[in-house]
Amino acid sequence: MDAFTVALQAVWNNSGYSVFTFxxxxxxxxxxxLLYLSIVKKYEPLLLAPIAFGCVLANFPNTGFDEPGxxxxxxxxxxxxxxxxxxxxxxxxxxxxxPLIANPSTVLLGAAAQFGVFVxxxxxxxxxxxxxxxxxxxxxxxADGPTAIYMASKLAPELLGAIAVAAYSYMSLVPLIQPxxxxxxxxxxxxxxxxxxxxxxxxxxxxxxxxxxxILISLxxxxxxxxxxxxxxxxxxxxxxxxxxxxxxxxxxxxxIVTIFLALGxxxxxxxxxxxxxxxxxxxxxxxxxxxxxxAAGVIFGKLMCKVSGGKVNPLIGSAGVSxxxxxxxxxxxxxxxxxxxxxxxxxxxxxxxxxxxxxxxxAGTMLAMFQ
Amino acid sequence: xxxxxxxxxxxxxxxxxxxVFAVLIMLSYVIRLIHYVDPTVKKAxxxxxxxxxxxxxPEVPVQYDQMDEKTLIAVLTTAIMAYGYENVKVTxxxxx
Numbered sequence: 001m002d003a004f005t006v007a008l009q010a011v012w013n014n015s016g017y018s019v020f021t022f023x024x025x026x027x028x029x030x031x032x033x034l035l036y037l038s039i040v041k042k043y044e045p046l047l048l049a050p051i052a053f054g055c056v057l058a059n060f061p062n063t064g065f066d067e068p069g070x071x072x073x074x075x076x077x078x079x080x081x082x083x084x085x086x087x088x089x090x091x092x093x094x095x096x097x098x099p100l101i102a103n104p105s106t107v108l109l110g111a112a113a114q115f116g117v118f119v120x121x122x123x124x125x126x127x128x129x130x131x132x133x134x135x136x137x138x139x140x141x142x143a144d145g146p147t148a149i150y151m152a153s154k155l156a157p158e159l160l161g162a163i164a165v166a167a168y169s170y171m172s173l174v175p176l177i178q179p180x181x182x183x184x185x186x187x188x189x190x191x192x193x194x195x196x197x198x199x200x201x202x203x204x205x206x207x208x209x210x211x212x213x214x215i216l217i218s219l220x221x222x223x224x225x226x227x228x229x230x231x232x233x234x235x236x237x238x239x240x241x242x243x244x245x246x247x248x249x250x251x252x253x254x255x256x257i258v259t260i261f262l263a264l265g266x267x268x269x270x271x272x273x274x275x276x277x278x279x280x281x282x283x284x285x286x287x288x289x290x291x292x293x294x295x296a297a298g299v300i301f302g303k304l305m306c307k308v309s310g311g312k313v314n315p316l317i318g319s320a321g322v323s324x325x326x327x328x329x330x331x332x333x334x335x336x337x338x339x340x341x342x343x344x345x346x347x348x349x350x351x352x353x354x355x356x357x358x359x360x361x362x363x364a365g366t367m368l369a370m371f372q
Numbered sequence: 373x374x375x376x377x378x379x380x381x382x383x384x385x386x387x388x389x390x391x392v393f394a395v396l397i398m399l400s401y402v403i404r405l406i407h408y409v410d411p412t413v414k415k416a417x418x419x420x421x422x423x424x425x426x427x428x429x430p431e432v433p434v435q436y437d438q439m440d441e442k443t444l445i446a447v448l449t450t451a452i453m454a455y456g457y458e459n460v461k462v463t464x465x466x467x468x
Contacts, residue, residue, distance in 0.1 A: 101407075104400035111389075111396040118388050122381035131379060194466075204412045205403075212402055220395065341464040358399070359392055366391045370384070 023272030031055030054267015090255025092234025110355025113321025116141030116294025141290025142360030221365030
């Protein structure tokens with residue numbers, strides 16, 4: 001009988017119930033809330049669903065996830081910066097740089113949208129975050145999930161969970177956050193501007209562009225060589241015409257597998273002791289500021305380009321400089337068509353949209369060069 | 373991690389945005405250079421120049437069917453739905 005009691009007591013002492021805290025309960029509720037948003041409201045479900053479930057799993061005590069096993073291996077994939085470059089390989093295989101190559105001046109809109117990153121960085125420093133943490137928080141404004149996770153794991157791994165949740169949540173809210181800002185900073189006449197057809201881009205240009213840009217950017221900013229290199233390698237798979245199988249794998253199986261691991265691993269960092277701080281709310285608020293300022297800066301720069309070009313550029317495409325590909329470009333298209341049903345801005349907006357991916361990576365590389 | 377280069381937030385902002393703009397402006401010039409040295413563009417232009425005029429006969433005016441806009445919208449909507457997109461509404465068309 002004593003042995004039975006002792007055994008029962010041992011089971012109870014080793015169970016999660018015996019050390020379960022209100023913090024764990026709160027975070028499980030947060031995880032369930034994120035699951036609701038992803039499944040019912042369909043907010044970035046491919047990313048938020050595994051993040052949310054990882055958050056729930058992370059708040060079960062005594063699981064031994066820190067010990068060698070699949071969960072710790074997934075965590076190592078993030079800590080060792082393996083997953084973000086692999087995601088970029090898939091992103092590159094899915095990206096069409098044609099609109100950017102056809103109209104190179106739109107690259108400036110991708111640069112202008114990065115203002116949000118640095119305004120949020122300044123705000124984070126004002127709130128008491130260190131320079132490294134502020135850089136990781138600011139990159140949320142680039143609306144690029146893999147880059148945000150890459151920066152956080154390098155500069156502020158203790159903030160990875162909050163930064164990833166903020167980045168992916170705002171990416172899914174692009175259609176809600178951007179239109180009011182776009183309409184505020186433009187007149188109806190500007191929104192009605194129709195842009196001319198883009199020139200044809202040759203295969204030579206499509207193949208040479210990723211090679212040359214990889215060489216130039218990686219030599220200048222080596223810390224992001226893995227991100228830029230994988231992005232452009234994926235693009236070469238797509239554009240070369242001789243690696244269709246690799247392109248198909250990169251943009252389907254590979255990116256899906258890595259997305260599962262990356263998102264789950266991000267969720268696993270969202271334990272109560274890491275997440276339940278005032279700093280988390282500050283990060284979420286700063287992320288929103290970064291996003292809004294990035295959108296506004298892109299649109300304002302678009303207005304400048306409109307004036308300089310004599311009315312040939314529709315300022316709405318400036319908002320697509322945030323890297324949420326292709327959602328931000330679609331928002332430009334929708335808002336443009338609301339003003340002028342004959343307007344077709346999608347392909348024009350894809351130029352700054354993909355430039356924004358490169359711009360965010362460059363912003364990350366610059367900050368890594370300064371603070372790593 | 374070593375000592376940060378500067379802790380002045382405004383300076384950090386200026387330095388970083390300058391680098392981002394400089395790199396992307398450089399990239400835009402690289403794109404233009406690639407277009408300039410593209411040998412396939414020159415071949416296409418040469419092929420157009422060497423092509424003889426099609427005919428010296430007087431052109432017969434071609435009458436094309438000016439499909440009315442409603443019919444055209446219906447045709448386009450059907451074509452898009454054939455690709456599996458449902459609840460599609462074509463709101464405008466721009467003839468090129």
